[in-house]
Amino acid sequence: MTNSPFTPGIAAARLDAATLAENFADLHAPLDAHEALVAADRCYFCHDAPCITACPTSIDIPLFIRQIATGTPEAAAKTIFDQNILGGMCARVCPTETLCEQACVREAAEGKPVEIGRLQRYATDTLMEQGIHPFTRAAPTGKRVAVVGAGPAGLACAHRLAMHGHDVTIYDARPKGGGLNEYGIAYYKSVGNFAKAEVDWLLKIGGITMETGKALGRDITLDALSSGFDAVFLGMGLAGVNALRAAGEDRSGVRDAVDFISDLRQSGDLSALPVGRNVVVIGGGMTAIDAAVQSKLLGAESVTILYRRGRDAMPASRYEQDLAASKGVRFIFNAMPVAILGNGAVTGVRVEYTRSEGRSLVGTGETFDIPADQVLKAIGQTLDGAPDGLEITGGKIAVSGSGRTSKAGVWAGGDCAAGGEDLTVTAVAEGRDAAEDIHATLTT
Numbered sequence: 001m002t003n004s005p006f007t008p009g010i011a012a013a014r015l016d017a018a019t020l021a022e023n024f025a026d027l028h029a030p031l032d033a034h035e036a037l038v039a040a041d042r043c044y045f046c047h048d049a050p051c052i053t054a055c056p057t058s059i060d061i062p063l064f065i066r067q068i069a070t071g072t073p074e075a076a077a078k079t080i081f082d083q084n085i086l087g088g089m090c091a092r093v094c095p096t097e098t099l100c101e102q103a104c105v106r107e108a109a110e111g112k113p114v115e116i117g118r119l120q121r122y123a124t125d126t127l128m129e130q131g132i133h134p135f136t137r138a139a140p141t142g143k144r145v146a147v148v149g150a151g152p153a154g155l156a157c158a159h160r161l162a163m164h165g166h167d168v169t170i171y172d173a174r175p176k177g178g179g180l181n182e183y184g185i186a187y188y189k190s191v192g193n194f195a196k197a198e199v200d201w202l203l204k205i206g207g208i209t210m211e212t213g214k215a216l217g218r219d220i221t222l223d224a225l226s227s228g229f230d231a232v233f234l235g236m237g238l239a240g241v242n243a244l245r246a247a248g249e250d251r252s253g254v255r256d257a258v259d260f261i262s263d264l265r266q267s268g269d270l271s272a273l274p275v276g277r278n279v280v281v282i283g284g285g286m287t288a289i290d291a292a293v294q295s296k297l298l299g300a301e302s303v304t305i306l307y308r309r310g311r312d313a314m315p316a317s318r319y320e321q322d323l324a325a326s327k328g329v330r331f332i333f334n335a336m337p338v339a340i341l342g343n344g345a346v347t348g349v350r351v352e353y354t355r356s357e358g359r360s361l362v363g364t365g366e367t368f369d370i371p372a373d374q375v376l377k378a379i380g381q382t383l384d385g386a387p388d389g390l391e392i393t394g395g396k397i398a399v400s401g402s403g404r405t406s407k408a409g410v411w412a413g414g415d416c417a418a419g420g421e422d423l424t425v426t427a428v429a430e431g432r433d434a435a436e437d438i439h440a441t442l443t444t
C-alpha cells in the first residue's frame with residue numbers, strides 16, 4: 001500500500017487489500033438453510049397479503065415462504081421466477097424497506113418485518129447454484145422481436161417472449177449485458193460477478209441472441225428494426241446525465257457518479273481505483289448514497305453528501321441514509337453548490353443554503369466553502385438518443401397500457417419509459433408486461 005486516506009488529491013490504494021475486501025463484502029450475508037427456516041417461520045401466511053400488493057412484480061410471497069418452510073426452496077424459487085425472472089438480483093437490490101417489508105404486517109405490529117428479501121435470495125440462490133433453469137420454451141411461433149437494451153427491462157421482456165416461443169435479438173450499446181445490474185448497482189449489494197451469472201442463467205431459456213456493442217441511433221435505426229422484426233421493445237434506460245449548472249463544473253476531479261460506480265464495478269482490482277481525499281457527492285437518490293458509501297469504503301478521508309432539500313424529501317430511503325451515515329458519510333441538507341472552486345483541479349465547493357418559496361427552491365444568500373478534491377454528480381440521468389418520431393412526455397418515452405409507445409409495433413419499458421419508479425424491480429415488471437402484450441398482439 002502506497003497511500004492512505006490522508007494522501008492529498010485523488011489517489012489509488014488508500015487502503016490495503018484485506019481492508020478493501022472486507023469493506024466491499026456482501027452487505028447482507030446470505031441465510032443458511034437453518035436461518036431460512038427460522039426466518040420463514042415468522043410469516044403469518046396472510047390472506048390478501050399486503051406484501052404481495054407492495055411488490056411491483058406481485059410475487060406470491062406467502063406461497064414462496066411456505067415452500068421454504070416446508071423444505072422446498074427450489075419450488076419457492078420457481079414461484080418467484082414465475083413473476084420476476086430477475087428475482088435473484090431483486091432479492092439483493094430491492095429497497096424492501098419501502099416495498100414488501102414495509103407492508104408486512106409484522107413490521108406494523110412489531111417494527112420487525114419478515115425478512116422477505118433475504119428469504120427470496122435464499123430460494124433463488126439455491127436453484128441458480130444448481131444450474132437449473134426452471135422454464136422451457138413453447139413451440140416456435142416464427143415471430144421475431146427486437147429488444148433494445150439488455151438491462152432488467154430488456155432481459156425480462158426477452159425472457160418472457162422466448163418462453164412464448166418467439167425468437168428474440170437483444171441489442172445493447174455496451175460490451176456486456178445486464179444494464180445497471182452490471183454497471184450501476186453498488187458493489188456490496190451484488191458481489192461475486194452475480195450480474196453476469198444471472199444473465200448467463202437467464203439466457204438458458206434459449207431463443208435469445210445477444211448483440212452487444214450495437215447502439216440504437218449509431219449502428220441500428222428504429223425504422224430498420226421495425227421493418228426487420230415483428231415487434232420492437234425499447235428498454236434503453238437513461239444513458240444521459242443532467243448538468244450541474246454551477247460555475248467550474250468542468251474542473252478536473254468533477255465527474256458523474258454513475259461513471260465512477262461503473263468503473264468501480266468493472267475494476268478487477270479495487271486498490272487500483274483512485275478516489276479523492278475529500279469527496280463531495282451532489283444529489284439525494286440511491287446513486288448519491290452508493291457513490292458516497294463506496295468512496296468512503298475505498299478510503300476517502302471525508303465524504304459529504306450535499307442535498308438541496310431536507311432529509312424527508314430525499315429520494316434515498318431512511319435505511320439508505322442510515323447505512324451511509326454508519327459508514328461515516330456526512331450529510332448537509334438544504335444546501336446547493338453554487339461554484340466548484342479550484343484552479344484547473346477542484347479544491348472545494350462553494351455551497352449556498354436553500355429554502356422553499358412556494359413550490360420553488362431559492363438560495364438564502366448565505367454561503368460557505370467545503371474542501372474537495374473530487375466531486376461526484378448524482379443529480380439524475382436523462383433519456384439519451386430516443387429515436388425520432390416517438391412521443392416523449394416528461395423527458396421519457398410516452399407509453400400507454402402495457403408499454404405501447406406512440407408508434408405501432410414499438411413498446412417501451414423500464415427507466416426510459418414514462419411512469420413508474422426507477423427501480424430494478426419496476427423495470428422487470430414493465431418488461432414482462434410488455435412481453436405479454438407483444439405476445440397477445442402477435443398471436444391474435
Ligand SMILES: Cc1cc2nc3c(=O)[nH]c(=O)nc-3n(C[C@H](O)[C@H](O)[C@H](O)COP(=O)(O)OP(=O)(O)OC[C@H]3O[C@@H](n4cnc5c(N)ncnc54)[C@H](O)[C@@H]3O)c2cc1C
Nearest residue numbers: 149151152153173179180215216237414415422423424427
Ligand atoms: C448508480 C445506481 C444505483 C442503483 N441502485 C439501485 C438499487 O440498489 N436498487 C434498485 O432497485 N434500483 C437501483 N437503481 C435503479 C435501477 O438500476 C434501474 O431502475 C434499472 O436498472 C432500470 O432498468 P432498465 O432496463 O430500464 O435500464 P438499464 O439498467 O439502464 O439498462 C439499459 C440498457 O440499455 C443499453 N442502452 C442504452 N442506450 C442504448 C442504445 N442507444 N442502443 C442500445 N442499447 C442501449 C444500456 O447499455 C443498458 O445496458 C440504481 C440506479 C443507478 C444509476
Ligand code: SF4
Nearest residue numbers: 043044046051104105
Ligand atoms: S405480510 Fe408479512 S407475515 Fe403476511 S404474508 Fe407477507 S411476509 Fe408473511
